[in-house]
Amino acid sequence: MSAELRFDDQVVVITGAGNGLGRAYATEFSKRGGRVIVNDIGRAETNGADQWQAELVAEEINAAGGEAVANTxxxxxxxxxxxxxxxHFGRVDVLINNAGILRDRSFHKMDENDWRDIQSVHLDGAYAITRAAWPLMREAQYGRVLFTSSAAGLYGNFGQANYAAAKMGLIGLGRSLAIEGKSRGIKVNMIAPVAASQLTATVMPATMLEQLGADLVTPLVVCLAHKSCEESGEVFEVGGGWVTRLRWERSDPVAVSSARDGFSAEALSQEWPQLNSFTRQDHPRQVSDTFQAISELSGISLDIKPQAG
Ligand SMILES: NC(=O)c1ccc[n+]([C@@H]2O[C@H](COP(=O)([O-])OP(=O)(O)OC[C@H]3O[C@@H](n4cnc5c(N)ncnc54)[C@H](O)[C@@H]3O)[C@@H](O)[C@H]2O)c1
Structure with missing residues (x-):
């Protein structure tokens, strides 16, 4: 049995933690010694009283001997x-961007508000809080940041063009921050979870949701938020106790002829089967891999250096 992954003396900020996945994370981090900021804008009706969900979760954690503060x-x-x-705690070690909403509607019916509401909570919200935490983490030379994406973002989904765009946007944001945070000890990763919650209750059958507890996502979040985590800029899918990591794969490049020799649409269409085959197992990881591949094919020297952070 390996050592318990502890968060003693660490401050863990979790957005949208009044419910669902965020609530499960908050409870788990507090059990592991973390001091938790439980953020959520949601209200709940308990025993006839209208209360902030974040306060209910923070109270529960504190009553169980943990340390949590609600933020609404x-x-x-x-x-x-x-x-x-x-x-309250004087520092931020872990930031889990988890808050989220849905405004599902097929694209031809989607209006400006459906689009903007989703971008502003998922993308602008994750930007705003991460931008505020970033200088603290840089200064501390330490940080763990998670962004919550979705299979809908990775693969697209009917009725979720707004949500998918924001969720894929978070992957671009997270990958870039992983690069910028590298020299400062900041690791940034993305998860695409599947779990029972109020968000999925309306779109998945109850029998399926019974097997998809939030507790079956939490172990991955704990691993990625821990100081022992070496990964950065990675995307993981997780749900029902199943965890996997994703990567890009390039198809076999087409080298019809160089641009100089008349690279044309017609010549390219002849090579369509090759363009759509994946026999080479090429897994690019960074922008320079693209430039290197182009320069190998074309002989043009494309040497770009990453900017200092
Ligand atoms: N449950 C799934 O299967 C699933 C799948 C893919 C992605 N996700 C993502 O996981 C995250 C958590 O979702 P969940 O399923 O636990 O849903 P949930 O509805 O139970 O929890 C989301 C919480 O975010 C809060 N919230 C919404 N807008 C907010 C804002 N502006 N500021 C602060 N808090 C806000 C809500 O009040 C809610 O409590 C979301 O980002 C969601 O998109 C969930």
């Missing part, structure tokens, strides 16, 4: 959530 700001004002972490 929207992630859109992410800087306030980080301010609250600083006011």
């Amino acid at each position: 700001d929207s992630v859109i004002h992410g800087e306030r959530i980080i301010e609250s972490a600083l006011d």
Whole structure:
């Protein structure tokens, strides 16, 4: 049995933690010694009283002997959530971007609000809070950041063009921050979870949801948030106790002829089967891999250097 993954003296900020996955994370981190900021804008009806969900979760954690503080700001004002972490605990070690909403509608019926609401919570919200935490993590030379993507973002989904765009956007954001955070000890990863929650209750059958507890996602989140995590810039799918990592794969490149020799649509269409085959097992990881592949084929020297962070 390996040593328990502990978070003693660490401050863990979790957005959208009044319910579902975020709530499960908050409880788990507190059991492992973490001091938790439980953020959520949701209200709950308990025993006839209308209360903040974040406060209920924080109370539960504190009653069980853990340490948690509720915050009820929207992630859109992410800087306030980080301010609250600083006011109460003086630092931020782990940031879990988890808050989310759905505005499912097929694209031809989608209006400006359906689009904007989703972008502002998922993408702008994750930006706002991460931007506020980033200088603290850089200064501390330490940080763990998670972004919550979705299979809908990775693969596209009917009725979720708004959500899928935001969820894929978070992967671009996270991968870039992984590069920028590398020299400062900051690791950034993305998860695409599947779990029973109020979000999925309306779209998945109950028999399926019974087997998809949030507790079957939490172990991956704990691993990625821990100081022992070496990965950065990676995307993981997780659900029902199943965990896997994703990567890009390039098809076999077409080398019809160089541009100089008249690279044309007609010549390319002749090579279509090759363009769609994947026999070479080429897994690019960074922008320079693209430039290298082009220069190998064309003989053009394309040497780009990453900018210092
Ligand atoms: N459950 C799944 O199968 C699944 C699949 C893919 C992605 N996700 C993602 O996982 C995350 C958690 O989802 P969940 O299933 O636990 O849903 P959930 O609805 O149970 O939890 C999301 C929480 O975010 C809160 N929230 C919404 N807008 C907010 C804002 N502006 N500021 C602060 N809090 C806000 C809500 O009040 C809610 O409590 C979301 O980002 C969701 O898109 C979930």
